[in-house]
Amino acid sequence: MLPRALDTTDRKILRELQREGKLTNAELASRVGLSPSPCLARVRALEHDGVISRYVALVQPETLGLGISVFIQVTLERQVEPALETFEARMASYPEVMECYLMTGDSDYLLRVLVRDITELQRFIVQNLSKIPAVANIKSSFALKQVKYNTALPME
Numbered sequence: 001m002l003p004r005a006l007d008t009t010d011r012k013i014l015r016e017l018q019r020e021g022k023l024t025n026a027e028l029a030s031r032v033g034l035s036p037s038p039c040l041a042r043v044r045a046l047e048h049d050g051v052i053s054r055y056v057a058l059v060q061p062e063t064l065g066l067g068i069s070v071f072i073q074v075t076l077e078r079q080v081e082p083a084l085e086t087f088e089a090r091m092a093s094y095p096e097v098m099e100c101y102l103m104t105g106d107s108d109y110l111l112r113v114l115v116r117d118i119t120e121l122q123r124f125i126v127q128n129l130s131k132i133p134a135v136a137n138i139k140s141s142f143a144l145k146q147v148k149y150n151t152a153l154p155m156e
Contacts, residue, residue, distance in 0.1 A: 004049050009034065011155050013042055014051070018152035021055045058151060066114040068142065070121055073107035074129070075137035083134035090132050096124055107139070 006014070012032040016023060023031070029039035046052045061067065076083050084102070087109065091100040099112040115121045121140070129138055 004051070006051070010042060010046060010051075013039070013046065015152075015155045017043075017052070018155075061114050065116045068115050068117060068121060069146070070113045070115065071141045071143065072111040072113055072125075072129070073103075073137075073139040073141075074109040074111065074135060075106075076108045076134045077136040078134065079108055080134075087132055087134065090128070094124070094128060096120075107137075 009032060013028065016028055016031050025040045025043070026036050028043070029036045032039060034042070043052070061069070074087070076087065088100070088102075091097050091109075091111065096113050096115055097111055098114050099110075101110045102108065103110050113121070113124065115124060125138060125140070129135060
């Protein structure tokens with residue numbers, strides 16, 4: 001199934017909702033130049049078509065004591081389907097894994113992990129990550145400072 005074509009008004013709606021997901025329909029309609037009823041119909045169509053997949057609240061990690069952001073490169077012994085499936089299922093089950101990507105290049109996976117402290121990171125690596133079958137190598141890099149973080153996709 002091909003994704004539906006987005007017109008200028010759809011893009012305006014998406015831009016505004018990415019900036020502020022709690023807008024009322026009336027506020028959104030006013031910002032994009034529609035009356036409330038057609039605006040709501042468009043938002044519902046964007047949701048139905050999967051363009052908008054969900055709405056979330058973005059929480060500052062530090063407010064929950066999650067002050068350490070770590071990028072972990074994982075190399076598997078072999079990139080075979082059962083090993084990939086096992087690894088990916090385990091990553092989906094760990095709440096501290098914020099992002100997980102299958103990669104090209106030197107490592108097979110890149111993870112972004114949020115933890116409270118070094119002890120929690122050590123526990124995650126030793127008790128969880130290193131015990132996954134087929135994990136051959138783990139390399140960690142700590143983020144010293146978040147220079148840019150954006151959840152909104154670029155709009156043309």
